[in-house]
Amino acid sequence: GDSVTQTEGPVTVSESESLIINCTYSATSIAYPNLFWYVRYPGEGLQLLLKVITAGQKGSSRGFEATYNKETTSFHLQKASVQESDSAVYYCALGEGAGNTGKLIFGLGTTLQVQP
Amino acid sequence: GGIITQTPKFLIGQEGQKLTLKCQQNFNHDTMYWYRQDSGKGLRLIYYSITENDLQKGDLSEGYDASREKKSSFSLTVTSAQKNEMAVFLCASSIRDWGYAEQFFGPGTRLTVL
Numbered sequence: 001g002d003s004v005t006q007t008e009g010p011v012t013v014s015e016s017e018s019l020i021i022n023c024t025y026s027a028t029s030i031a032y033p034n035l036f037w038y039v040r041y042p043g044e045g046l047q048l049l050l051k052v053i054t055a056g057q058k059g060s061s062r063g064f065e066a067t068y069n070k071e072t073t074s075f076h077l078q079k080a081s082v083q084e085s086d087s088a089v090y091y092c093a094l095g096e097g098a099g100n101t102g103k104l105i106f107g108l109g110t111t112l113q114v115q116p
Numbered sequence: 117g118g119i120i121t122q123t124p125k126f127l128i129g130q131e132g133q134k135l136t137l138k139c140q141q142n143f144n145h146d147t148m149y150w151y152r153q154d155s156g157k158g159l160r161l162i163y164y165s166i167t168e169n170d171l172q173k174g175d176l177s178e179g180y181d182a183s184r185e186k187k188s189s190f191s192l193t194v195t196s197a198q199k200n201e202m203a204v205f206l207c208a209s210s211i212r213d214w215g216y217a218e219q220f221f222g223p224g225t226r227l228t229v230l
Contacts, residue, residue, distance in 0.1 A: 004158070034216045045120075046159075046206065046221040053216045091158065096215035102147050102166075103174065104219065106158035 002027055006092045006107035014115050015084055021077040021110045023066075023092035034095040035068050035075040036104065041088045049077075049090070062086075087114045118143035120222035122207050127227045131199040137192045137225045139207030148190040149208040149219065152176055159206060165190055166213045194227070201229040 006023045013019055027033040037049040037059075050059035055070035066077045075092060092107040121140045129135045141148065146167050151159040161174030163182035171182055181193040190207060204224045210217040 032215075038221075045223045046208075048218045051216065051218070102149070102164065102210055102213035102215060102217060102219070103161055104159070106160075108156065108158045 002029055002094060002105050004092050004094050004105055004107035006090075007110045009089075009109070009111035010113055011110055012113045012115060013082055016081045019077075019079045019082045019086075019112070021090055021092075021112070023075045023077065023107060025073050025075065025092070025094045027073070027094060030094070030096050032096075035066070036093040036095060037064070037066055037075075037077050038091045038093060038106075039088045040091070040109075046091070082112075082114045084114045084116050087112055118145075118220070120207055120209060120220060122205075122222040122225050124225060125223070127225055129194070129197040129227070129229050131197055131229060133197045133229075135194040135197055135227070137194075137205050137207075137227075139190045139192070139222060140188055141190075141207075141209040141220070141222075142188065143209055143211075143220060144187070145209035145211050145220070146187070147210045147213040147217075148184065149210075150174075150180075150182060150190065150192045151206040151208065153204045153206060153224075155202070162192065162205075164213070197227075197229040199229055201227065203227050 034053040036051040039049045050061040052059040052068040058067040094105045149164040150162040165184040183191045207222040208219040210219045
């Protein structure tokens with residue numbers, strides 16, 4: 001079936017360190033998957049961080065980057081230097097590309113704690 | 117910009133009770149969604165609606181009813197609350213039901229069943 005697996009949290013890093021949160025997906029019933037990273041900051045609602053709809057492309061936002069790798073079925077989230085304000089829960093999600101359902105399949109979420 | 121409002125913020129019910137959650141959006145989006153999130157689990161789709169009066173079942177629709185009375189509102193009913201059930205219900209909307217469309221989420225309704 002279709003699924004998303006991501007780094008199990010919590011992940012704790014110190015400010016200015018680099019970060020990678022792994023995300024791999026299985027899209028057996030989706031011909032053209034779209035990939036997303038959503039984030040929930042403390043006290044806020046879930047919001048889109050970045051998305052990539054074409055294999056081989058990279059998305060970026062707020063210093064985060066993720067590359068859609070069709071060969072390894074991965075969409076890892078990276079940041080070169082984290083800040084305390086990046087502390088949040090990050091969700092990788094898989095959506096249907098050419099399909100018209102808008103349905104998203106989410107990973108379990110990864111809690112990131114950035115220490116000052 | 118726009119906003120999604122969910123009411124109530126907290127919902128406490130009794131076993132077997134029918135409970136209704138409401139969602140309003142002012143984005144003028146066509147498509148709305150209801151997700152359920154259990155502790156330590158990802159979001160799972162319960163129902164979605166492509167347009168007014170449309171309903172589509174998600175993976176977790178059993179035990180729920182939904183209603184899209186108008187474009188801006190989408191209600192979810194728990195038909196019979198299960199004892200000790202605890203979950204957060206998230207409403208979302210997107211401009212269309214395209215697979216690449218960004219979904220905008222509400223703050224959630226936290227359900228506790230005694």
